Amino acid sequence: MSNSTLNKNLVIAALLMTGATTLPALADRTVTSEEGSPNTRMAKKVALDASDRQMLTKLAQGNQAEVDAAKLALEKSDSDAVKSFAQRMIDDHSKGLKEIHALAKDKEVKLPKEADKKHQAALSELKKLSGPAFDQKYLAQAGHADHQATLQLLKEIEKDANDADLKMLAKKMEPVVQSHLRMVEDIKSK
CATH class of the missing domain: 1.20.5 (Single alpha-helices involved in coiled-coils or other helix-helix interfaces)
Known part of the structure; x- marks a missing residue:
């Protein structure tokens, strides 16, 4: 050899x-x-289960409702503080919507393009108001009540969601929603 x-x-x-x-x-x-x-x-995408899809959909609809109501506030309010708050809602919730839609795309979830019927009805009621009456209702509904509901949803997602990416998104959004609640309280206290 x-x-x-x-x-x-x-x-x-x-x-x-x-x-x-x-x-x-x-x-x-x-x-x-x-x-x-x-x-x-x-690289195969992991789809969300029905419960996680529902939570993501509610989160998207809530963020869309905030953007819609804030755009209306920019038109209808006479208060600089309310307009400033509304602009912040547009900026923050539009950013949140982009992140929600990116996650939905990754998870192969088709989201609605509009707010749910409850939020649409509240927006219709807001459209009938103007001036201080508008400001009061806007801050009470979109500012306070809707943010309380969103905060509760985010905590539910963090606790109950099965998808780690969805939980992480909720955890990321929670401090933003809490800051919105503090802003509303500041405006209402003046």
Whole structure:
């Protein structure tokens, strides 16, 4: 046997010996043509269960309702403080909506493009008001009551959701909603 053949055999033997410990790990990563490539399999999206989809939908609708009511407040309010609050609601809840929609896309959830019927009815009532009457109702409903409900929903998501990404989004949004509640209390106290 020549030296080159001997060297090749030694290399092959060494590879086989080291491969014996890594082959099981490689076998776990092997994918049949039906499953696709390992990268495809790892990138596969994990859908939300029905309960998590419902919570994400409620969160999206609540954020949309805040944006809609705040846009109305910019038109109808005479108060600089209320208009400033409304602009903050548009900015923060629009950002929140983008994050909600990004998560929904990742989780293959189709979200409604509008607020739920309850919030639409409240918006219709707000449209009938103007001046101080508008401000009072807007701050009480969209400012206080809706943010209390959203805070409760966020805590429910953090506690009960099955999806880690949904829980993380709720945890991220909670301090923002709490700051909105503090802003409302500040405006109402003046």
